[in-house]
Amino acid sequence: MLRKIVKIDEGKCNGCGLCVSACHEGALQLVDGKVKLISDSYCDGLGACLPECPAGAITIEERDTDAFDEAAVNSRLAANATATKVPNLACGCPGTHAKLIQQESADCPAPAKTGSAQSQLRQWPCQIKLVPVNAPYLDNAHLLIAADCTAYAYAGIHSEFMRNKITLIGCPKLDDVNYAEKLTAILQAHEIKSITVLRMEVPCCGGLVNAVKQALADSGKIIPWRVVIISTNGNIVED
Numbered sequence: 073m074l075r076k077i078v079k080i081d082e083g084k085c086n087g088c089g090l091c092v093s094a095c096h097e098g099a100l101q102l103v104d105g106k107v108k109l110i111s112d113s114y115c116d117g118l119g120a121c122l123p124e125c126p127a128g129a130i131t132i133e134e135r136d137t138d139a140f141d142e143a144a145v146n147s148r149l150a151a152n153a154t155a156t157k158v159p160n161l162a163c164g165c166p167g168t169h170a171k172l173i174q175q176e177s178a179d180c181p182a183p184a185k186t187g188s189a190q191s192q193l194r195q196w197p198c199q200i201k202l203v204p205v206n207a208p209y210l211d212n213a214h215l216l217i218a219a220d221c222t223a224y225a226y227a228g229i230h231s232e233f234m235r236n237k238i239t240l241i242g243c244p245k246l247d248d249v250n251y252a253e254k255l256t257a258i259l260q261a262h263e264i265k266s267i268t269v270l271r272m273e274v275p276c277c278g279g280l281v282n283a284v285k286q287a288l289a290d291s292g293k294i295i296p297w298r299v300v301i302i303s304t305n306g307n308i309v310e311d
Contacts (some may be wrong), residue, residue, distance in 0.1 A: 076117035076134050082106045084129035086254065088204045091121035091130060097145045105201070113141040114148070126205040127257065192234035200242040200251050203258075210262040213238040217255070217284060218270040219277045226270075226302045233270055233300070244279030251280070255287035259295070267297035273309055 078099075087105040099114035100107050100121060107129070109115060117140065119132050195209045200217070203210075216237040223229050223241070242251055258264070269284050271277035281299055288295060301310040 073139050074134060074136050075139070076119075076132050077112060077115050077137055078109060078117065078119065078121060079131050079133045080107055080109060081129045081131070083249075084127045084253070086127045086129075086201055086204065088126060088202065090124040090126065090204070094121045094124040096120065098149055099145075111138075113138040114145050116140045116142075127254070189230060192230040192236075193239060194234075194236075195238055198239050198241050200240045200254060201247060201249070203240055203254075205254070205257045205261055209238055210258060210264070212263050212265060214265050215240060215267045216270060217242075217267060217280060219243060219272050219280055221272050221277075222270045222302050225272060225304060225306045226308070227306065229270070233268065237268065242280065243276075244283070245276040250286075251283040252286035252290065255283055256290040259287055259291035259293055264293075264295050267295055269297065269299045271299065271301055273301050273303050 080100075085106050087102060087107070089102050089107070091107055092100045092102060095115075097114050097116055099109055099111065099116075101110050102108075117132065119130075122130050122132070195207070197203055214237045216233055216239045218229070218233070218239060218241050220241045220243050226233075244251070267284060267288075269281055271280050284297065288297065298311070300308060303309045
């Protein structure tokens with residue numbers, strides 16, 4: 073039958089899972105970091121999930137598909153309610169629950185630790201693909217956009233680069249995506265004070281720099297930014 077039903081653009085989906093919690097019919101699920109419509113018959117087409125998506129990955133389309141099966145939805149939800157329960161987090165996936173992390177400051181020093189440095193990660197999640205565009209910790213932030221290998225190559229990353237910054241990490245080669253669209257959305261939605269790009273000297277890391285350049289151009293904003301290059305033996309080779 074011809075009816076309205078949700079359509080998910082997986083290219084835009086950041087896997088935050090907010091739409092999963094908003095769908096009262098249980099028609100949406102996170103599969104391999106992307107939201108999937110598990111059955112057309114479970115979707116009523118009313119679009120309660122649309123306003124919850126920070127990436128604009130969900131739309132309503134009209135197409136020929138199965139009718140909404142309310143009886144099947146109720147039966148499935150009842151079965152799930154009697155199954156073993158896990159905490160019902162608002163974000164859908166525990167790993168993408170956005171939160172601010174309070175670290176050591178002049179007013180609030182960290183407890184003394186023996187033989188370990190203080191982490192300077194100020195928020196969660198930190199993976200570019202998982203960070204919600206509307207996360208409040210992005211307001212008036214100094215961004216560190218770092219290739220994930222830099223954390224292993226450069227020992228001083230926490231104290232020298234992450235301190236007092238919001239850290240976003242990624243690998244253009246492994247993720248096989250262009251981060252420019254996500255970064256553009258972040259720049260447009262927030263007043264960003266500065267951007268530091270921390271990359272390795274290997275060529276594939278250039279994709280991270282190009283994504284930031286494209287995001288700055290597409291957002292139309294003038295934001296101070298710099299690129300720091302780390303060698304594979306752990307030294308700063310260009311700043």
